Amino acid sequence: MNTDDLIRSLSERPAPVKRLLPPVVRALQWAVLALAAVAAVVLKMGLRPDLAARLDEPAFLVQLAACAVTAFTAALAGLMLGIPGRPRAWALLPLPSFAVWLASFGRQCLLEWRGETEGELLIGPHFHCLPDIAVMMALPTLVIMAMVRRGAGFERRLETLLGGLAAAALANAALGLAHPRDAGLLVLLVQMMVVAALSWWMGRKRRSLP
Amino acid sequence: MTAVSCIAVSPGASSLSEECAVAEDNSHLAELMRAAQDGDGRAYGRLLAEAAPIIRRAVARRWSGPEAEDIVQEVLLSLHSVRHTFNPGRPFLPWLLAIVQYRIADAARSSARRAAREVPECAFEYGLPDVAAPVREDGPGDAGELVRAIADLPEGQRRAVQLLKIEERSLKEAAAVTGMSVGALKVAVHRGIKALRASLAGRGGE
16 A cells, blocks of 8 residues: 555544543542542551551651652653653653652661661561552552553553552552551562563553554 | 745754754644544545655655655554544644654664564575575485386286376276276275385385
């Protein structure tokens, strides 16, 4: 088929399409929906007994804020990359807050190594926390993946990775309010495994770009 | 200055984004795209017709292979698939040229994969290859031995092999000559070939 015939066939009866809203609006939509979902799960699980004491700790507040900022910026970056022509540098947006989140892990590991903390270790196998983590992450992950799939898909793996990071960060922030143990590292590991599987699955058809 | 001429007069532009920067007036393309998103076929046809030369030039800058026009068509198909991602409030060309860039990168990846995995069977620049049928290393075999093996077959099998395989007669003709049924001839020739194979294999091993 030559190019003129292709143009003729494409423009014969083009179906009307629903335009994507701007990425900022879509990221806000995700944040509202995901927040409502995790808030419902937190209320169902019940707030952690020592929440008031934890909220007095600056380090806990910094970690909470870093997770919340990472969640929104990663979602925004993932959705932004779904629009052709937007700079890839958007992928760097969540990195500063993600670095703060990782640094909070490092600080906690250091404290545990020096024996300045009590209870379960951050790097311990918190397998009993897995059901809570799965419930907390399910809806934010599903919603962001559905939104990512509506994008153009030229950077599908990167978009999926950022979307997964957004859901993991939000789930970790919410778990921090409900779960009596710090299982942030497990949240991140579980989510990265989920995201790796999703990236593989969504990237399978990468050969056929849209 | 139109969008098309902006691209055409900036051959020194080092990247697609710089091309976009010099393209000031592409608002009519954005308007056409808005109409196309609402299902206006005429506007869509005009848009694609105007976009095709822009795409062709952008591809020609980075791709000199014979697949250039294929890439142009792939860009048009991609544009069609992702047209819902265009925001009419934003310029059209950066959106379009980003698709071109992705498509060229994809074509380069495919080309590299092909080059790594496929080896050309022959290089025509040095003339047509010698494609004669391969010669068997063990030669055609001993004809006399075959004649002796056929002679050793039982009468029915020998006649069936002689008529059907050596004289290449049809089953009907062979049946008329021998007075055997077609089914019996088939069985006889099958058994005869099997016996010949066994006999020749045995003699070869002696």
